[in-house]
Amino acid sequence: MELCRLCRLQSFNCSWNQLTGLPSWLRHVTTLTKLDARKNPIIGPLRFAAESENSARAVRHFLTELEHGAGSFRSVKLMLVGHGFAGKTTLKDVLQCSNTADIPAVIDRKRERTRGIETLTLIANAGDGPWVDAQTAAAMADALRFNVWDFGGQMEYCTGNQHFVSEECAVYVLVLNPCDKTVSVDQQARFWLSFLASKFDPVRLRHRAGLASIAIVITHGDSLLDTANARKPCLQQVRAVCNEEHFRNLPIVNAVATFLDLKRHPQQIVSLRSSLASLGRQQIAF
16 A cells, blocks of 8 residues: 555654655645654755654645745855854855955955854845845845854854754855964864764764755965965865864865965855855755
8 A cells, every 4th residue: 555545644653764855745644643753864954844843743834835835945054163263254244245346355344253153144146146135135036045154263152152053954164264373274174173073963974965065165365475385285284184084974065175365366256155055055955
């Protein structure tokens, strides 16, 4: 008998399997009162519904909304992490810059250090244009919304910030500062990758199913005068850290690991926007 014909089904246990999703026919089973889908690598927001207290009702509602084409699931967290003064807040401002010619001035703007966490929602409309604040502009129907979390990089904030780290529906941008005189770039990378690794389920890491993406961005490229000799060893150090056994299974996106020299090459922000938007859309693909 096909499961979809079980119109009087009251309890459904599919826990401890390798399911990345749940069957769409569950939305029609109104008699279902108990659903156990624990310990499955379910992809995307459906996992939150499946793990909620009233999972049967939550999953039915989610699948029904999805069937009707609800657009409320086009939101992804963009988490900016890194040491203090690495350039996280500057990067957030540059992503919104409407004219690339203005980027050097935006970079030179004086800023207070981020205390705790600062948040805002940015809309990444189609194309290579700037991301806009959701409170000041209307989005296209199919626009991707980034809920941006700018984490203060000082060590005193790490304990509190760790509670906001999630292993899916997110894109992490690890911002590294090669000009930091107190902490080398490989030490920065190792600290923050360890921080993120501690928040990922080891079982899901092995399967790499539906996990958040980690993009590594190296800032302050304009401060490295001898770019040919200074950038190569810096990149080698970061890649070596990423290849360490403890981090080998992390969902690090190598294609985005790059130097940013936005003062001299402001057009770099266009490709970065495109890359991050692509990663965001992958997070909401079911």
